[in-house]
Amino acid sequence: MKAPAPLAVSIGDPAGIGPEIVAAAWAARVREKLPPFFAIGDRRAIEAVWDGPIKTLGAPTEAAAAFGKALPLVQVDDPGEIIPGDPNLAGARCALDSLEIAVGLARNGFAGGIVTGPVSKSQLYNIGFNYPGQTEFVAERCGISAINAVMMLSGPTLRTVPVTVHMALADVPRLLTTELIIAKARITARGLIRDFGIERPRLVLAGLNPHAGESGTLGREDLDIIRPAVEALIAEDIIAHGPLSADTMFHAEARKQYDAALCMYHDQALIPLKTLHFDDGVNVTLGLPIVRTSPDHGTAFGIAGKGIASPRAMIEAIRMAGMCAARRLCVASA
Numbered sequence: 001m002k003a004p005a006p007l008a009v010s011i012g013d014p015a016g017i018g019p020e021i022v023a024a025a026w027a028a029r030v031r032e033k034l035p036p037f038f039a040i041g042d043r044r045a046i047e048a049v050w051d052g053p054i055k056t057l058g059a060p061t062e063a064a065a066a067f068g069k070a071l072p073l074v075q076v077d078d079p080g081e082i083i084p085g086d087p088n089l090a091g092a093r094c095a096l097d098s099l100e101i102a103v104g105l106a107r108n109g110f111a112g113g114i115v116t117g118p119v120s121k122s123q124l125y126n127i128g129f130n131y132p133g134q135t136e137f138v139a140e141r142c143g144i145s146a147i148n149a150v151m152m153l154s155g156p157t158l159r160t161v162p163v164t165v166h167m168a169l170a171d172v173p174r175l176l177t178t179e180l181i182i183a184k185a186r187i188t189a190r191g192l193i194r195d196f197g198i199e200r201p202r203l204v205l206a207g208l209n210p211h212a213g214e215s216g217t218l219g220r221e222d223l224d225i226i227r228p229a230v231e232a233l234i235a236e237d238i239i240a241h242g243p244l245s246a247d248t249m250f251h252a253e254a255r256k257q258y259d260a261a262l263c264m265y266h267d268q269a270l271i272p273l274k275t276l277h278f279d280d281g282v283n284v285t286l287g288l289p290i291v292r293t294s295p296d297h298g299t300a301f302g303i304a305g306k307g308i309a310s311p312r313a314m315i316e317a318i319r320m321a322g323m324c325a326a327r328r329l330c331v332a333s334a
């Protein structure tokens with residue numbers, strides 16, 4: 001069977017830990033059995049933190065041949081001097097250009113999927129980026145509405161999906177609707193089948209309030225918004241349970257009962273995931289026509305360039321993107 005095209009890995013903010021963890025992932029490619037990939041970003045930003053071989057590509061089609069001997073790189077517009085740990089606007093533009101190019105290459109079949117390095121949202125907002133995060137940007141470039149691009153955080157023992165994502169906590173009860181929960185759950189179920197090969201995904205839904213509302217005495221969203229979503233999903237033959245008390249659904253025994261937990265707000269999903277899998281958690285976007293993953297940590301400016309950043313989550317993000325891309329190709333050619 002044909003192998004997927006090499007993955008495009010955007011290095012993210014060049015002043016963050018992106019350049020060194022992408023380079024470290026390439027250095028570990030044989031031991032980790034990683035699929036071929038090429039970096040997109042600024043050569044000098046990588047050279048500032050790594051002294052391994054880099055091959056600047058004339059075209060992304062040269063990546064597969066170069067991968068064995070050097071880190072293949074698609075150079076974006078030179079952002080000027082980049083100092084690790086000291087972000088600036090030129091670096092934010094470089095991060096955005098890298099992301100844009102990665103999506104374009106995957107959309108056109110020159111990349112098997114994309115792995116996005118960490119960006120600083122505040123730096124991006126300073127250059128006019130008006131998306132909550134990379135997920136929504138990639139979705140738009142793929143012609144998908146943000147609501148239909150589902151952020152799933154995935155670690156070896158837990159997958160979580162924040163139903164509402166980058167918004168103030170105070171806005172969550174107003175913006176949480178039965179329709180939104182159903183839409184996210186459907187895409188999660190389809191994504192687990194399509195990209196992860198889980199035939200009958202088991203979903204659980206967290207409550208919003210303490211004790212899932214304690215029969216309506218601690219808030220009515222659990223009964224009025226979340227429970228109807230669970231019933232609608234069951235009626236569609238999707239395995240769904242809930243709303244469950246969020247405080248008791250993440251212990252080891254509970255986690256064995258489901259394939260993904262839909263959580264009602266960002267931190268409800270990310271706190272358990274990062275507590276269990278900070279080192280190897282992957283952020284994957286479900287519902288897109290292209291494969292997109294990302295390490296689930298940020299730019300870590302405080303340690304950039306010090307040689308102490310762990311490349312583990314980047315390695316796992318590359319591995320997962322390769323696995324999803326191969327699965328899609330296999331299904332397409334069956």
Ligand SMILES: NC(=O)C1=CN([C@@H]2O[C@H](COP(=O)(O)OP(=O)(O)OC[C@H]3O[C@@H](n4cnc5c(N)ncnc54)[C@H](O)[C@@H]3O)[C@@H](O)[C@H]2O)C=CC1
Pocket residue numbers: 017021117118119120121122134283294295296297298299300301302303308309310311312313
């Ligand atoms: N996928 C993305 O692009 C993401 C971007 N961010 C952005 O990152 C910036 C910083 O966010 P923070 O909340 O500080 O989170 P962070 O993940 O950058 O850092 C949190 C803590 O974890 C440490 N850390 C992070 N990654 C590490 C690694 N690979 N190895 C060792 N230590 C590591 C950092 O040094 C820091 O102590 C923000 O601007 C945020 O917008 C945050 C999360 C995801």
Ligand SMILES: NCC(=O)COP(=O)(O)O
Pocket residue numbers: 132133134135136270283294
């Ligand atoms: N907290 C997760 C996160 O910030 C990742 O967002 P995105 O940039 O991948 O949309």
